[in-house]
Amino acid sequence: MTVLILLNLVLLALLLGRAVICDFITWFQNWSQARALAHSHPEMNDVNLELENLLFFEIDDALAASILSNEQPGSDQPFLLSEQEN
Numbered sequence: 001m002t003v004l005i006l007l008n009l010v011l012l013a014l015l016l017g018r019a020v021i022c023d024f025i026t027w028f029q030n031w032s033q034a035r036a037l038a039h040s041h042p043e044m045n046d047v048n049l050e051l052e053n054l055l056f057f058e059i060d061d062a063l064a065a066s067i068l069s070n071e072q073p074g075s076d077q078p079f080l081l082s083e084q085e086n
Contacts, residue, residue: 059067
């Protein structure tokens with residue numbers, strides 16, 4: 001019986017360790033991307049990533065496909081929806 005309890009505790013510790021490591025890896029990747037963004041531009045040399053809150057935007061795959069597949073040139077006119085498109 002004690003062997004099963006010890007086995008369960010070891011498995012629980014492994015699962016908890018894996019979750020902590022995965023969270024740390026995700027945090028580190030986000031931090032390194034923010035650092036690379038800030039330090040790859042000369043205007044961003046004096047930005048402190050601990051004090052400044054930089055905004056990041058991710059694009060949806062469907063929106064990216066529609067933007068990148070658009071071959072029609074744009075215009076300088078404001079974009080207005082007609083009543084039937086609402």
